Amino acid sequence: MSGNKINTSLYEEEWQLILDSLSNTIFNEEIKDEVRKNARNLFLKLQKEIPLSSS
Numbered sequence: 001m002s003g004n005k006i007n008t009s010l011y012e013e014e015w016q017l018i019l020d021s022l023s024n025t026i027f028n029e030e031i032k033d034e035v036r037k038n039a040r041n042l043f044l045k046l047q048k049e050i051p052l053s054s055s
Contacts (some may be wrong), residue, residue, distance in 0.1 A: 015050050019043060 010018075022043040026036055 006037070019046060022046070 022039050024030065025039040025044065026043060
């Protein structure tokens, strides 16, 4: 999978759903710290690379 680009052809609403889901995962106290850390890192990366217009 290394070197593969993500498909950014999702609709803005779909990207927002992904970011919201990651955000919920970050604050979920029932998951392992490593999972929460990975979700946070992915959230920050996607948020930076896929700027969405403010709703």
